[in-house]
Amino acid sequence: MQGLVIGLVGAEGDGIRATGQSLIGALAREGYFGLLSTRNGARPIGGESSCRLRAATTAVLNPGGAPDLVLVHNWDAYRSLAGELPIAAGTVVIHEERAGNPPATGPFWEVKPAAAVPAPFEELAEKSSGVQDAKVEIVLGMLSVWLGLSAKRVSGGIASRFPGLGAAALKGKQRAFSLGATYAENNPLPRDLKLDPLAAPAGDRRVADGNEMCARAALFSGCKFFSGHPITPATEAMLYLQREIGSYGGSFLEAEDATAGAAAALGASYAGIKSMTATSGPGFSLQTEVLGLASVAELPLVCLNVQRGGPATGMPTRQEQADLFAAAFSSHGDTVRPILAPTNAADSFDVTVEAFNIAEHYQTPVVVLSDQEIAQTKAIIEPIDPDRFDVVDRLEPTRAELKDYVRFEASESGISPISHPGVKGGNYLAAGFEHDERGTPTLNGEIHARMNRKRLSKLDPLKGRRDLFVSEGDPDAQIGLISWGNVAGIALEAARTALSQGIKVKILVPRLLYPVADEVYADFFKSLRRCVVVEQSHQGQLHKILRMWMSVPREFTSVSKSASNRISPLEIVQLIRAMEQPANDSFKSHYCDLLNVL
Amino acid sequence: MISTDSEHRGGAKSGHCPARAYRGELKPTWCAGCGDFGVMTALFRAVGAVGRPAHEIAFVSGIGCSGQIPGYSAAYGFNSLQGRALPIAQGIKIARPELLVLVVGGDGDGASIGGGYLPHAIRRNPDLTYLVVDSGGNGKTDGQFAATDPSARGGELQRGALEALENPILFALTYGANFVAQGLTADLDGLSKMIEDGIRYPGFAFINVKSPCLGCGDLEMQVLLQKAKMRKLSSMGHDSSDLERAIKIAREDGDSLHAGVFYRNPNPPATFGSKVKELKQRPAKAAAEAVG
Numbered sequence: 001m002q003g004l005v006i007g008l009v010g011a012e013g014d015g016i017r018a019t020g021q022s023l024i025g026a027l028a029r030e031g032y033f034g035l036l037s038t039r040n041g042a043r044p045i046g047g048e049s050s051c052r053l054r055a056a057t058t059a060v061l062n063p064g065g066a067p068d069l070v071l072v073h074n075w076d077a078y079r080s081l082a083g084e085l086p087i088a089a090g091t092v093v094i095h096e097e098r099a100g101n102p103p104a105t106g107p108f109w110e111v112k113p114a115a116a117v118p119a120p121f122e123e124l125a126e127k128s129s130g131v132q133d134a135k136v137e138i139v140l141g142m143l144s145v146w147l148g149l150s151a152k153r154v155s156g157g158i159a160s161r162f163p164g165l166g167a168a169a170l171k172g173k174q175r176a177f178s179l180g181a182t183y184a185e186n187n188p189l190p191r192d193l194k195l196d197p198l199a200a201p202a203g204d205r206r207v208a209d210g211n212e213m214c215a216r217a218a219l220f221s222g223c224k225f226f227s228g229h230p231i232t233p234a235t236e237a238m239l240y241l242q243r244e245i246g247s248y249g250g251s252f253l254e255a256e257d258a259t260a261g262a263a264a265a266l267g268a269s270y271a272g273i274k275s276m277t278a279t280s281g282p283g284f285s286l287q288t289e290v291l292g293l294a295s296v297a298e299l300p301l302v303c304l305n306v307q308r309g310g311p312a313t314g315m316p317t318r319q320e321q322a323d324l325f326a327a328a329f330s331s332h333g334d335t336v337r338p339i340l341a342p343t344n345a346a347d348s349f350d351v352t353v354e355a356f357n358i359a360e361h362y363q364t365p366v367v368v369l370s371d372q373e374i375a376q377t378k379a380i381i382e383p384i385d386p387d388r389f390d391v392v393d394r395l396e397p398t399r400a401e402l403k404d405y406v407r408f409e410a411s412e413s414g415i416s417p418i419s420h421p422g423v424k425g426g427n428y429l430a431a432g433f434e435h436d437e438r439g440t441p442t443l444n445g446e447i448h449a450r451m452n453r454k455r456l457s458k459l460d461p462l463k464g465r466r467d468l469f470v471s472e473g474d475p476d477a478q479i480g481l482i483s484w485g486n487v488a489g490i491a492l493e494a495a496r497t498a499l500s501q502g503i504k505v506k507i508l509v510p511r512l513l514y515p516v517a518d519e520v521y522a523d524f525f526k527s528l529r530r531c532v533v534v535e536q537s538h539q540g541q542l543h544k545i546l547r548m549w550m551s552v553p554r555e556f557t558s559v560s561k562s563a564s565n566r567i568s569p570l571e572i573v574q575l576i577r578a579m580e581q582p583a584n585d586s587f588k589s590h591y592c593d594l595l596n597v598l
Numbered sequence: 599m600i601s602t603d604s605e606h607r608g609g610a611k612s613g614h615c616p617a618r619a620y621r622g623e624l625k626p627t628w629c630a631g632c633g634d635f636g637v638m639t640a641l642f643r644a645v646g647a648v649g650r651p652a653h654e655i656a657f658v659s660g661i662g663c664s665g666q667i668p669g670y671s672a673a674y675g676f677n678s679l680q681g682r683a684l685p686i687a688q689g690i691k692i693a694r695p696e697l698l699v700l701v702v703g704g705d706g707d708g709a710s711i712g713g714g715y716l717p718h719a720i721r722r723n724p725d726l727t728y729l730v731v732d733s734g735g736n737g738k739t740d741g742q743f744a745a746t747d748p749s750a751r752g753g754e755l756q757r758g759a760l761e762a763l764e765n766p767i768l769f770a771l772t773y774g775a776n777f778v779a780q781g782l783t784a785d786l787d788g789l790s791k792m793i794e795d796g797i798r799y800p801g802f803a804f805i806n807v808k809s810p811c812l813g814c815g816d817l818e819m820q821v822l823l824q825k826a827k828m829r830k831l832s833s834m835g836h837d838s839s840d841l842e843r844a845i846k847i848a849r850e851d852g853d854s855l856h857a858g859v860f861y862r863n864p865n866p867p868a869t870f871g872s873k874v875k876e877l878k879q880r881p882a883k884a885a886a887e888a889v890g
Contacts, residue, residue, distance in 0.1 A: 219888035260685035267689025
């Protein structure tokens with residue numbers, strides 16, 4: 001097979017996470033591509049959990065559709081996480097023998113799987129080492145055979161996973177792996193799910209998630225200060241920087257709340273240091289006053305907002321794209337702050353470097369709008385070539401300019417040289433209060449209008465950044481998709497599938513969400529009679545923002561789902577097919593049925 | 599750029615400078631007789647005594663009348679958000695430890711919206727000085743009740759307050775601040791000396807300043823009340839290393855207005871900056887290594 005989706009579900013002690021991570025590590029070593037998303041039930045530690053691993057011989061754009069293989073350790077765990085791994089007619093289910101037979105009908109699956117076969121995970125684990133915690137190795141042994149992976153590479157990960165483990169215990173684990181492999185050899189799957197061998201040897205790929213890639217990009221960009229408050233699902237970005245930033249000559253502050261996190265980062269930026277904060281929805285709501293201050297004081301600041309289901313506490317461990325309105329509009333007064341959205345883990349690196357560059361060049365806060373799916377999904381990533389990137393620093397005043405320094409001096413670009421405490425002659429007042437070019441506080445309406453114009457129009461060149469958009473498909477197509485964030489990977493795959501089936505369609509993926517790059521969209525809209533924005537929120541927030549700023553095609557529609565409801569590439573292919581039909585009432589009802597929304 | 603890497607601002611580069619060297623060009627827009635004039639004078643005198651050049655000073659404030667003080671100085675200023683001055687200032691200090699960082703705000707900043715930041719600044723112990731200009735009322739919006747003691751602004755306006763009062767000195771002492779003082783604008787010499795001491799103290803210094811406010815009531819009466827109720831800690835024979843006694847006196851504040859250093863930890867614990875510096879003593883990596 002060129003690719004497949006594997007699901008693992010179990011309760012505490014079944015080693016679901018460990019199994020998934022070992023497997024994706026082995027796939028990376030082998031040279032395959034893959035994505036691993038992990039879900040917990042309500043309990044933060046322990047309790048039920050699931051893994052969805054999509055593996056393929058070519059780049060994987062999204063977590064995929066219905067699983068080909070699901071390993072169930074525990075039926076209650078599956079019941080609680082069934083939405084993650086919906087069974088389809090082709091799915092093979094392997095379940096713990098001791099858990100008994102799966103129910104024939106009911107809440108477990110609406111569609112009958114291709115097969116539901118028992119396997120003695122627990123019994124083999126006991127046999128191998130006398131304890132159940134060898135289940136991970138038993139399952140890895142089975143999967144290495146069933147998927148056709150190198151036993152050496154898969155089992156090779158065991159020793160590195162337990163660096164402190166004694167020789168005897170390690171031997172027990174290796175024995176478990178062999179027992180699992182032997183079992184699989186004697187019990188082939190009812191469907192062949194072996195991955196195709198790779199045509200060419202892979203480069204030095206590694207497994208990382210979006211949070212790690214944002215953090216790495218920050219260090220790469222010269223970020224020397226991070227402050228933030230832990231919050232799901234952004235915490236890993238903070239933890240990575242906490243661990244690493246000192247080695248790069250930077251400092252870290254675990255702030256008492258998200259506001260303080262943004263405020264301290266803004267303080268560091270005022271002191272002339274590239275800085276960043278990271279948060280998720282509830283923290284982002286708190287930070288908006290700091291972002292407003294950064295806009296008026298014209299100070300660079302990168303704010304990573306890893307979206308989760310909202311509003312308020314919402315659904316902390318589930319993905320959603322419903323913070324776009326908040327990112328664009330949530331501070332009082334006239335502000336425009338650039339918003340960038342990565343589409344996957346590797347892209348998180350590029351987008352974050354871009355965010356730092358834009359923040360520093362334009363002296364503005366920039367929001368990186370990641371989401372739980374991108375941030376916490378482990379992905380197999382190609383090596384990053386550092387020479388691909390320029391790193392931009394803020395414009396500093398010259399010696400001549402420091403003789404009579406005017407901090408907010410009018411310039412054609414709207415960008416004025418910025419000094420920082422410690423620079424002799426560069427002394428100025430940064431203020432939330434409106435001010436003139438010298439930073440002098442004012443209540444004068446003319447000055448306010450002039451400074452508003454400076455602060456807003458300096459960002460106009462961003463709208464011409466075509467490099468921040470991905471466009472694919474038939475340029476003359478009459479139907480088109482727009483999609484962003486993690487959903488873009490789903491839409492992109494669907495568009496490619498539709499194109500390969502001879503359907504004339506095109507797709508636009510903005511990584512710059514705000515300000516709205518009107519010319520880029522206008523060009524895209526030219527040939528379109530029908531356009532759908534595919535995203536994940538109840539309101540379809542990008543769709544609404546585009547309607548606010550753009551003349552849109554006659555049939556310009558939103559297809560959007562609330563948090564935690566996966567959209568599969570197949571659903572979007574069906575949507576594209578429906579879009580191809582002549583205009584009639586059934587179009588709307590057709591895709592509404594498809595996605596069960598609106 | 600700055601050549602010295604000395605974290606503590608009482609360090610090598612200090613030398614007396616006249617207070618006017620720190621005065622900016624703008625004319626204050628405070629009401630005539632406002633206590634902020636006195637606070638600013640005392641501050642500039644203290645900074646002058648320490649003698650750091652103006653460009654090495656970052657002066658952070660919240661909002662409101664006292665928040666304007668950085669704008670009237672020749673130093674770098676940041677007139678920020680209500681209540682958020684402390685985290686902003688800590689970001690500056692951590693990012694550039696060689697700077698002298700001063701924070702000023704009103705009692706709204708320090709005891710109301712920003713009250714939650716004080717314990718964290720105290721437990722981190724960054725080397726910065728925080729001045730709360732405490733008028734005991736919301737002057738700018740017409741003298742509504744505030745969290746702190748309004749007795750220095752006269753009894754008339756106290757009617758109608760339903761809440762108990764916050765005692766900023768007791769608050770700071772209880773959370774473990776290592777330098778805690780209270781000054782009165784009626785005693786400018788004492789005030790500027792204690793600000794200077796606070797700046798020179800190696801760690802977080804908290805100074806509450808009782809300051810009259812026209813928006814909160816009759817100015818003349820407030821000045822008279824300050825003078826009548828003032829009790830200098832030095833003349834009470836208070837030993838500033840005695841924390842128990844400091845807490846005892848702080849509990850009685852209000853009936854009398856105590857002026858002086860309540861507590862100065864004679865064994866200053868490590869500052870946040872020194873701990874951050876330690877963490878940086880690891881093998882250095884170049885930015886390009888971050889690609890992995």
